[in-house]
Amino acid sequence: MTDDTSQRSFRELLHAQRVWDTELPAFDPESAPPAPLALFHAWFAAAVAAGQPEPHAMALATADAEGLPDVRTLLLHDADERGWHFASHATSAKGHQLAARPHAALGFYWPAQGRQVRVRGPVVRCTPAESHADLHARSTGALAAALTGAQSEVVGSPAELHRTADGAWDRAVAEPDAEAPTWTRYVVEPAEVEFFQGDARRRHIRLRYRRTEAGAAGGEWTRELLWP
Template sequence: MNDVDAENQLRDTLRAIPVLTGVSPEFDHTDVPDDPHVLFSEWLLAATRSGVAEPHAMTLSTVSADGRPSARVLILKDVDKDGWHFAVNSVSRKGRELSENPVAALTFHWREQVRQVRVSGPVVADPPDLAAADFRARPVGSRLLALTRRQSDRLSGDAELDEALARAARELAADPDVVPDEWTSYAVRADEVEFWQGHPERRHIRVRYTLDDGTWSRAVLWP
């Protein structure tokens, strides 16, 4: 198969894959809470109860100081009046970008329910005690990797990784409550949140909340 045939086969394969195959819950967009935090919690709990896989997984999008975007999937840790919370190593690429340009976007996709939620706004660091509590609640493997303090650095090979993890294991064994200084919990203090529910005929429902002078307003958008 030549390159042109391979490209045609890939394009045809992609177009043949079914989309919007989930089953959407009932959603009356004319009767929604005044606060997007409330609606988000309702949607997240509904996704959890219905068996959506990893409903707390989200794409975190950040932007460097020179305007270059990057994205990766993380786990949401909490949602409250202070924002959408997640924790990362501040010396990782995402941590550096949040330091350089403290704004972010979160995207949740619940394929089984044909739903998405988009959250964006400024990012602030949570109090250190929240970061420490998050770190200590993490699985051992996650803590060991963070204790290497090398995330996003160039890796020369498995031997280098094994050695760093062994050092981290000794550090954790000596002090089970250790928390690296670089571990940071962040909150996205949203000023825009959009709820999207798909429709097989593309009559998607979109409700966007925007924050202005401390007050939320909302609008229904064209699909």
């Protein structure tokens, strides 16, 4: 297959994909709560009820010291009055980026209901005690992965990866309270939260919550409808 043929095949496949072949829920922004957290909790529960796979998966966008953007998918650990929680090694690429520029954006996409949620704001590190509790509330596999402690570093071969991972698994089983000193829980303190409800006729609803000048912690929220 030539490069031109391969490219044409890809484009045909790409353009043949359909969007929202299912009935989408209605969303009345006038009935939305005054703050975004309750609406996020409700939409998350609705995504679970609709059978959305991995609704807790989210994109995390950061920028490095030079301002170059980066993004990856990871799991939400909590969403409370403090903000949206996730965890990683402080020595990972995202950890270094957050140390240099402690701001981030999150993106959730739940295609089963044609919904997106976007969160932007400063990022703060939790206490070592919270980070330790976060790690040990997770599975043995998650602990084993954290114990390798080399996230984002270059690995020499699959054999090296397997050997190190097997050793970390054995340690996680033998020492369920083992420490992973660089494991860190982070919180995105929301300055903006946007809820997007898709519509098959492209009459999408976008509801944005913005913090007032009162500040990120405890400030009031302004609600705004945006053109799609």
